[in-house]
Amino acid sequence: MFEIKISQEIKDACPVFAGVAVYAKVRNTPFSEGLWTEIEAFTEELTTNSRIEDIKLQPVIAATREAYKRCGKDPGRYRPSSEALRRRLLRGIPLYRIDTLVDLINLVSLRTGHSIGGFDADKIVGNYLELGIGKAAEPFEGIGRGVLNIEGLPVYRDAVGGIGTPTSDHERTKMDIETTHILALINGYNGKDGLKEAAEMTQELLAKYAEGTEFEVCFYE
Template sequence: MFELKVSQEIRQACPVFAGAAVYAAVKNSTYSEGLWNEINEFTRELTTTTQIDDIKLQPVIAATREAYKRCGKDPGRYRPSAEALRRRLMRGIPLYQIDTLVDLINLVSLRTGHSIGGFDADKIQGNQLELGIGKANEPFEGIGRGVLNIEGLPVYRDAVGGIGTPTSDNERTKMDIGTTHILAIVNGYNGKEGLREAVEMIQSLLQKYTDSVGGEIVYF
């Protein structure tokens, strides 16, 4: 099990921050029809009830954007993942299909507005993650994005370096079809509200669509 810590610099910049995590043993798959039925249902609901300019006003997304500003990043240039995913759907671009674990995390992020780090737990170095703020020229390869400038972004670091930000996670610890243990971290820059619901949603979807063989909610 991992120890999850919040640095003093994050506590100062984002004093209401709270987080929750799910660790589980899983069996991944390339595609889940049931999960994609849920994703398509959410897409229809979002695109028929929301205007694109309203996305950044969703409370959790708005709080994450404010955290970016307090940490030194422009949220208009580096969007939180939940906001970017919703904007993608509103522009009529379908959600990309990766694999069941990644698609599942994306759905929970879309539903809740939380930016969620989804990691292959076996690729994390050491047993401790600390949430801090990215430094100038700190190396970070975003998934599908190449080198990402994480200066001023909230970032989780393991014993080697950064593995996850609300904008993108790192290639080094990404989930893939061979992932057998998942660590999913829900980031509440608006505080504790909605965290329990988000992690319970993750656990429920894992049990339905990934043959999860056990999970545990970890609060910090």
């Protein structure tokens, strides 16, 4: 498991921040029918019981949006991934089918409201990560987004540079069909509430749909 540090600038901007890391050995697949049955059930529940204007009121999403403002980013222009996923569904647009690991992380994010970074652990450089705030002109290639302006966004960095923000993760450390070790970072900008449950959900889904074993879980703040 990687050591994860929280920078002073994040502590100043979001004093209640807490996170949990889930590491596991996995086998990725292009598609899991059982997982997509769960995703479709959640989609039905969300679209039946929620309105698009309610999304930003969900407590975890609201706290993440507030953290963006405190770090210097407009959450209306750069949405946290959990908010963006819910908005997509409520606009009647189906989720992309990427692969089992990515789809699984998206489901946990949708259910909990936490923005979750899902990384190929073997692509991370060094033995620790630090959560800081993005700098002006800091290079960052978002997955499927090209160059992303991460100034003012919370960002995890390894020994090389940024690997993940609550809006998008980096191409360099993204999961793919060859991924055999996952690191999922669950971000609690509202504090510790719900982190244990989100970590347990992640482990259960990884065991069920990605042959997850050798789990390690680490809470940090």
